[in-house]
Amino acid sequence: MRAVDAVIAQRLATNVPLIGQVAHYIISAGGKRLRPAMLLLVANALQYKGSRHHDMAAVIEFIHTATLLHDDVVDESTMRRGKPTANESFGNPASVLVGDFLHSRAFEMMVETGNIRVMQVVAAGTNIIAEGEVQQLLNMHDASLGEQGYLQVIRSKTAKLFEASTQVAAILAGADAAQERAAAEYGQALGTAFQIIDDVLDYDGAADEMGKNVGDDLREGKATLPLIAAMQRGTAQQAQTVREAIEQGSTAQLTQVIEIVRATGAIEVARQAAHGEAERAIAALAGFPDNAYTEVLRGLSERLLQRRS
Template sequence: MAAVDEVIAARLTTNVPLIGQVARYIISAGGKRLRPAMLLLVANALGYQGRFHHEMAAMMEFIHTATLLHDDVVDESTMRRGRPTANESFGNPASVLVGDFLHSRAFEMMVETGNIRVMQVVAAATNIIAEGEVQQLLNMHDASLDEAGYLQVIRSKTAKLFEASTQVGAILAGAPEGLEQAAATYGQALGTAFQIIDDVLDYDGSAGEMGKNVGDDLREGKSTLPLIVAMQRGTPEQAQTVRSAIEQGSTEQLADVVAIVRSTGAMDVARQAAHDEARRALLALANFPDNAYTAALRELPEQLLARRS
């Protein structure tokens, strides 16, 4: 990861100071670097001996950071990772354009590998991520969204980059198709679990723990799994309270919505869904070589399920 950070610093070199300033602001904000770490772990678990895994890990972090910059503008977010968002500090135009720079720099790095399979996977992933973003926009304030629709969005918007990261790690290692697909499944399942837990924490955490404003999802009109389950399991009156809060994008009833989510057992149902995805991730590692890197991949799902931020 230290080598990845060196690549990130070198690749942020530009003649336009504002680009580096904004990019470094968000990249240095204490992110988990999960996607780069997962790419490195898979590549090493499958015996990769080259140098491109550091470049590709940095490339994934650039794509992730670009999506964060654009997301915060679209969602009008004011806090991320415990401090003001880039759009809050530098303005929307700078955030959007620096996000564009990071995307184009990531593709420049990807092309340098000369590996057409890597290019195919990452290009397809970025398209799917963009589709997920647009679908989420269309779903805003839609209280009729069901679990299948919710999962479709998070598997496109969030889990797809996890999946691409682990799949690229396997491709770099020259893994056979079966192991490559297993790596992709691991990433998709873990990314899905990660997002479900993130959505649970919006109603079960504090701003200090999470690094973002509590109730942001509700304010944005996002119908996430805890809310979907609460409407299914609650009384008609409770369901109407949650439905109105989603449709209006209002946090005035946040305390009532949190109480409903907790009293209906929606938290437990959502956490169980995340546990099921974590188990699916572990099953995908069944045929991986037995080494320290695979052991770390096996430990990761439990750590993500236990997170509070």
């Protein structure tokens, strides 16, 4: 990760001071660096001998950071990782344009690998992420969204970059087709579990732990799995309360909605869904070499279920 940080610092160099200022602000804001870490772990688990995984881990972090910058503008978010968002600090135009810079720099670096398969996977992945973002926009304030529609969005919007990270690592390592598919499945499953838990924490966490405002999802009119489960399991009146909150995008009834989510067992339903995805991730590692890196990848799945931020 220190090598990745060195690549990030080097490739953020630009003659436009504002780009560096905004990019450094969000990249240094205390993120988990989970996607680049997974790329490094999978590459090492598959016994990769080289340094391109450092470059590609930086590429993945740049793409992720670009999507965060754009997401926060679209969602009108004011807090991320316990700090004001970049759009709150620098304004929407700077956030959007610096996000564009990070995307273009990531693709410039990706081309330098000279690996067409890497380019195909990342290019296709970023396209699917964009589709997921647009689909989520269309789903805003739609209380009729079901679990399958919800999963389709998070597998595109969130899990796809996890999947691309682990699949690229396998490609760099020269893995066979079966291991490449397994690496991709591991990333998709872990990314799906990660997002489900993130959505759970909006109704089962505290702002000081999460680094964002509790109730942001409800304010944005997002029908996430805890709300979907609550509407399915609650009384007609409880379901109506949640439905109206989603449709109106109002946090006026946030306390009542949280109580309904907890009382109906929706938190447990969502956590169980995340557990199933984590188990799928662990199962995907069955064909990996038995080494310390593979063991850490298994442990990541277990630890993710316990996250509070």
